[in-house]
Each structure stands twice: as structure tokens, then as C-alpha cells.
Amino acid sequence: xxxxxxxxxxxxxxxxxxxxxTWALFRAVAVILLAWIVxxxxxxxxxxxxxxxxxxxxxxxxxxxxxxxxRLFKENTRGVVEDTLCxxxxxxDPSAIVCTALDEHVSENHIPCEGNMWEPV
Numbered sequence: 001x002x003x004x005x006x007x008x009x010x011x012x013x014x015x016x017x018x019x020x021x022t023w024a025l026f027r028a029v030a031v032i033l034l035a036w037i038v039x040x041x042x043x044x045x046x047x048x049x050x051x052x053x054x055x056x057x058x059x060x061x062x063x064x065x066x067x068x069x070x071r072l073f074k075e076n077t078r079g080v081v082e083d084t085l086c087x088x089x090x091x092x093d094p095s096a097i098v099c100t101a102l103d104e105h106v107s108e109n110h111i112p113c114e115g116n117m118w119e120p121v
Contacts, residue, residue, distance in 0.1 A: 015073045017095045024066040031057050079108050086111055090119045 091101040104112035
């Protein structure tokens with residue numbers, strides 16, 4: 001006997017501000033550790049060149065991907081933030097696309113409280 005998969009009507013957003021910041025921090029730690037190891041084991045590299053390469057690596061592997069992910073997050077959630085009743089409620093958190101009163105994600109088709117707990121901003 002197999003159990004059918006649960007149909008989840010709650011929307012899933014691949015990126016939230018928390019995940020963008022978390023992965024940026026992980027990548028920053030990796031770049032800094034790699035730069036430190038390169039500086040320790042390859043001491044023949046000029047210090048000014050090492051700093052320049054490290055800063056470019058931080059931009060290329062940390063800052064730029066985080067900016068791209070944030071832009072995609074804003075594009076994917078624009079409809080919810082601009083066109084839903086929840087967006088004008090004081091319980092709505094646009095950084096996570098969540099109703100803070102009920103701790104549920106909001107989508108264009110799903111309003112957690114069905115408008116019963118709506119309070120203007």
C-alpha cells in the first residue's frame with residue numbers, strides 16, 4: 001500500500017533574504033580561507049597583487065551572485081508584494097513573503113487569514 005504524496009498549496013520560494021545572506025556568508029568564508037591559504041603557501045605573490053585578487057574574488061564570488069539572487073527574488077515576488085491584500089497589511093513581511101501573525105507564506109493565490117486578520121499599515 002503506497003501513500004499518495006501530500007498536496008501542499010503553500011508556495012515555495014527558492015530564495016529568501018535569509019538564504020541569500022546565508023549563502024553569501026558561506027561563499028565569503030570560503031573565499032577568505034582560500035585567499036589566506038594562498039597567501040601562506042605561496043608567499044612569492046606580491047602583497048598588493050594578493051589584496052587586489054582577493055577583493056576581485058570577493059566581488060565575483062560573493063557580492064555579485066548575492067545581487068543577482070536578490071534581483072531575482074524581487075522579480076519573483078513582485079506580484080505578491082504589489083497585487084495582494086496581504087501587502088497592505090501590517091502583519092506582512094516582504095523580506096520573507098510571510099504573514100507574521102500566522103507565520104505562513106503568502107502567494108498570489110493563497111492569503112493565510114483569508115482577509116479576516118487584515119489590518120492597514
